[in-house]
Amino acid sequence: MSTKPAMVSVRNLTRRFDVSKPWLNRVVERLPKSILTAVSDVSFDIPAKETYALVGESGSGKSTIGKMMVGLLTPTDGSVTIGGVDLSRETSAKAMDAARERIQMVFQDPYASLNPRWRVRNIITEPVAARGGDTTGLAERLLEQVGLSAEDADKYPHEFSGGQRQRLCIARALSSNPRFIVCDEPTSALDVSVQAQVLNLMSDLKTDLGLTFLFISHDLTVVRHMADRIGVLYLGRLVEEAAPDALFTTPRHPYTKMLLEAAPKLDGFGRETEPPTGEIPDPINPPKGCAYHPRCPLAQDRCRSERPVLRSVGESRSACHFAEKLVAD
Amino acid sequence: MTDTPVLSVRNLVVEIQTRHAVLRPVDNVSFDIARGEILGVVGESGAGKSMTGNAVIGLLDRPAQIVSGEVYLNGRRIDTLSPSDMRKIRGTGIGMVFQDPLTSLNPLLTVGEQLIETMREHLPISQSEARERAVKALEEVGIPGARERIDSYPHAFSGGMRQRVVIALALCAEPSLVIADEPTTALDVSVQAQIITLLRRLCRDRGTAVMLVTHDMGVIAETADKVAVMYAGRTAELGPVREVLTRPRHPYTEGLMGSAPLASLGQTRLRQIPGNMPRLGALPQGCAFHPRCNRAQTACRRDLGPTLAADEGRAACWFPVGATETAKDIA
Amino acid sequence: MSRFTSAWQSDFAWKFRRSPVAIVSFLVLMTLVLGAVFAPLVAPYDPFDPGSLNLMNGFTPPMEPNMFSGEVFWLGTDDQGRDVFSTILFGMRISLFVGFAAVLFAMLLGVTLGLLAGYLGGWTETIIMRAADVQLTFPAILVAMLIFGIAKGITPVEYRDQMAIWVLIIAIGLSDWVQFARVVRGATLVEKNKEYVQAARLIGRSKGAIMLRHILPNVMSPVLVIATISLALAIIAEATLSFLGVGAPPTQPSLGTLIRIGQGFLFSGEWWILFFPAVTLLMLALSVNLLGDWLRDALNPRLK
Structure with a gap:
């Protein structure tokens, strides 16, 4: 793990959702309660001014983690500590509010994340206006900072293209002077x-403003470009964590390896590889032991019964019983 | 090729009549698939x-419709059926x-x-x-x-x-x-x-x-x-996949390949194409790509790029990438 | 001026100009509404001025000179000699006022409850929506009659006629809030999961501010459509109640009251006393309804 002091610290984060049918249906059809564990025992640190990326396929819990980190969802278990404030246990409303002012988020869908009935000026200054701050000239300054023009302040969102809207979302996220920004699939x-x-803009802002990012994505190539450290999620569990180059050259978990091989390559003309087998299992009844074992070529009896813990393997961390063996292959 | 292609599209033009203008989402597109x-x-x-x-x-929803061009399936014309x-x-x-x-x-x-x-x-x-x-x-x-x-x-x-x-x-x-x-x-x-x-x-x-x-x-x-x-509705480049992707001739293809994060491995910034794709209702005069193109010259601002036929020509560009060194010098 | 031109050239106006049904309905409705609003100026007689009434003028058929005074009434007169055309104009005033006010009341109530139910969920939602379900099992007119009856019971006799109109408005409004609440709740459920609402939650906006400033503006288009269609229903509901004798008092006759009065003479040959108010009511309800239908299509992005 990084030795730099952590700005953001996530410990044993777990989130379960009750996805049972209504009570009456359960009684009539004699169904048990069904609980979906979207995030299961995830821990990681983000040092200040670094970008931590979470990658995973659908159902990996990456967005759920993002929402818990900005306080849109409360964890079932575990904690998120940002700048020394534990978001789910802080009792002082003042400290909590101060902490939340420094946390912002950029969402995936640039069409749904801007209120269509609001003018751009009001949208991007809302984080400041809501706290009664001074917004004179703020919209113009922010717009120019994200590469739009000050005249755009009086337009409505529908007058902008997808990329420009995402710039608007970034402008809104910047307005309250945040230290930490969660980006949930900002370019997908x-x-x-x-x-x-948009990625270049975010890199520039990171260096200019010294921001700390959590970058959520399903696209490994984007993540490799943006991140200082990458966490790979599978079915709500962190299966591997490594620096980008290490992750791409020496993956320490068979799932990471599979993801890297399955991603289409720009120079993969007529590439003939055996595609990965199987699909992501049902998160309501995840496989026992290691969640990846039904698809894993290395799976042994131990993988079917014992859930591997995330442990240090070289410079990386991996949750595989046979991480060392994988590297040897 | 001596065989008739399975699909042959020739100079296909699709137009949408709107209140304000006639839009051309597909403009003079030709290709063959064997x-x-x-x-x-x-x-x-x-x-x-x-x-x-x-x-x-033949699944265009009104008001979009084919206004000219031909589509052949195994040599039989199907756009008029x-x-x-x-x-x-x-x-x-x-x-x-x-x-x-x-x-x-x-x-x-x-x-x-x-x-x-x-x-x-x-x-x-x-x-x-x-x-x-x-x-x-x-x-x-x-x-x-x-x-x-x-x-x-x-x-x-x-x-x-x-x-x-x-x-x-x-x-x-x-x-x-x-x-x-x-x-x-x-x-x-x-x-x-x-x-x-x-x-x-x-x-x-x-x-x-x-x-x-x-x-x-x-x-x-x-x-x-x-x-x-x-x-913007036109074929910018057409050719064998390895050729087009490794040695793109049209500046747009080049930009597209260059802006993929993998292409800028190890660099802090990605190469990017400036600007946005123009809306169909507001296409610039000349080559639709010229406002975003670093090779654009007077001809590009005045004339539409050359139209690509199905079997000849690679890039619909007046000054294709790598064609001559002089073109590069000018850019 | 420029504002007017730009409004005229908007997509909305363009759709309007392309729909003959909408144009005709709009013209009919505007004529009726203007006639009602300016009834004191337009009406040839004041039907509520006892001094100008002449019983001798009673039962004059339309467009025929009265056999005693020789006066001609366009649409004839009723049993008391009141000019039917004038009573219709004044009656429409009451009908339209009750209709608009009732819809406004239902809208305020329904939109508020729908927003609360949709956004807060949980027990709030259960209570509000179950109440709506229960109310839907009764015909709206029964609910209105019930409320009207209770209100009548608790108001002192001397205020009853004065209060009748307001009670009518509340009764019709209360019987009509459910559909507003349902539609707003549905739309709110969709909107509240959109990312712009999450962005507002993230910066610590209060629930009230999110509902009012973020969600409300985005759920208003279906509300406008329902409001238009409800207006037609409210006018008819008012007429029905008045026809049944539990609505507008004869001192303030609405179209429904006029129809009730008129039906007594239908079989004795004085058809016009019933016919003209009924046709007016029909035109009013139909034009509002057609306009509402058109509005629904025009505002529906999927039908564009």
């Missing part, structure tokens, strides 16, 4: 050429 | 790639795979019923024969326990399995052309790899021609034989 709805613009 | 060949149509949103696919299969003849062609001659597998399956019929119905409509076979073939078709697309699952409804399948069913459905009447419109966009990476491999294997085995519409350059690189890069 954008075209490649526009994605590059 | 037997067993996969043509990747790539472009960003609004480039007209899906509209091209829909025009080929009546809607009912076209429907027949869509069943037997052309199979379709769309982005969202749920919308292409009827939720009220079992998977087997849909396969059997489609097959019997187009092939002279009995009910029991069709059922046997349906089981075989499901096994072919890799559905485990096909014989038991044939009587399940679509909702009982996961996203990836549904897309497999859709592929089985598209191929069961043995069409000579499959149009796949973003078939893997809604799927996870691991499942996407499975579906792509499957689609490629089936089409190669049967000699089916495939028009693969997608925004993902990686998918194109791994799957397609030929690629057409579209920008």
Whole structure:
């Protein structure tokens, strides 16, 4: 783990959702309660001014973690500590509010994340206005900071393209002077050429303003470009954590390895590889032991019964009983 | 090539009449797909790639309509057919795979019923024969326990399995052309790899021609034989996939390849194309790409880029990348 | 001026100009509404001024000179010699006022409850929506009659006629809030999961502020459509209640009251006393309804 002091610290984070049918149906159809564990015992640290990325496929719990880290969801178990304030246990409303002012989020869908009936000026200054702050000239300054023009302040969101809207979302996130920004798939709805613009903007802001990022994505290539450290999630569990280059050159978990091999390559002309087998299991009844064992080529009896813990393997952390063996292969 | 191509599109123009203006989402597009060949149509949103696919299969929604150009399937002109003849062609001659597998399956019929119905409509076979073939078709697309699952409804399948069913459905009447419109966009990476491999294997085995519409350059690189890069309704570049992707001639293709995060490995900033794709109602005069192009010259601001024919020319650009050193010097 | 031109060129106005049904309905409705609003100026007689009434003028058929005074009344007169055309104009005033006010009341109530139910969920939602379900099992007119009856019971006799109109408004409004609440709740459920609402929650906006400033503006288009269609229903409901004798008092006759009065003469040959108010009511309800239908299509993004 990194030795730098952590700005954000996540410990044993767990979130369960009750997805049971209504009480009456359960009684009539004699169904048990069904509990979906979206996030299970996840711990990691983000040092100040670094970008930590969470990657995973659908159902991996990456968005749920993001929402818990900004306080949109409360953890069932475990804690999120940001700048020394434990978001779910802090009792002082003042300290809590001060902490939340420093946390912001950029969402996935640039079409749904801006109120269509509001003018851009009001949208991007809302975080400040809501706290009674001074917003004179703020909208203009923010717009220019994200590469739009000050005249755009009086337009409505529908007058902007997807990429420009994502710039607006970034402007809103910046307005309250945050220290920590969670980006939930910020470019997955954008075209490649526009994605590059938005990613560059975020890199620039990171260096200029000294921001700390949590970057959530399903796209390994984007993550590799943006992150200082990457966590790989599978079915709500953190299965591997490593620096980008280490992750790509020496994956320490068979799932990471599979993801890397399955991603289409720009130079993979006529590539003939055996595609991965199986699909992501039902999160309501996850496999016993290691969640990945039904798809894993290395699976042994131990994997079917004992859930591996995340442990240090070289410079990385991996939750695989046979992480050392994987590297040897 | 001496064979007639399976699909031949010549100077296809699609227009939409709106209140304010006439828009051209597809403008003078030509290409051929031979037997067993996969043509990747790539472009960003609004480039007209899906509209091209829909025009080929006669599924344009009003007010969009083909105003000129020709579409030939196995040498037979199909863009002038009546809607009912076209429907027949869509069943037997052309199979379709769309982005969202749920919308292409009827939720009220079992998977087997849909396969059997489609097959019997187009092939002279009995009910029991069709059922046997349906089981075989499901096994072919890799559905485990096909014989038991044939009587399940679509909702009982996961996203990836549904897309497999859709592929089985598209191929069961043995069409000579499959149009796949973003078939893997809604799927996870691991499942996407499975579906792509499957689609490629089936089409190669049967000699089916495939028009693969997608925004993902990686998918194109791994799957397609030929690629057409579209920008603002026109073909910007057309050629063998390895050529186009490794040595792009059109500045747009170059920018597109360059802005993929992998291309800038180890650098702090990604290469980016400035600006946005223009809206169809507000295309700039001349080459639609010129405001974003670092090679643009007077000719580009005045004249539309050269129109690409199906079999000659690579890039619809007056000053293609790597053509001459002088062009580069000017830029 | 420029504002007017830009409004005229908007998509909305364009759709309006392309729909003959909408244009005709709008013209009919505007004529009726203007006639009602300016009734004191438009009406040739004041039907409520006992001094101007002449019993001798009673039962004059339309467009025929009265056999005693020789006066001609366009739409004839009723048993008391009141000009039917004038009573219709004044009656429409009451009908429209009750209709608008009742819909406004129902809208305020329904939108508020729907927002609360949709956004807060849990027990709030259960209580509000079950109440709505229960109310839906009774015909609206029964609910209105019930409320009207209770209100009548608790108001002192001397205020009854004065209060009748307001009681009518509350009765119709209370019987009509359910559909507003249901639609707003549904739309709120959709909106509250959108990311712009999450963004507002994230910065610590209060629930009230999110509901009022963020969600409300985005659920108003279906509300407008229902409001229009409800207006037609409210006008009819008012007419029904008045026809049944539990609505507007004869001192302040609405269209429904006029129809009730008129039906007594239908079989004795004086058809016009019933016919003209009834046709007016029909035109009023129909034009509002057609306009509402058109509005629903015009505001529906999926039908664009």
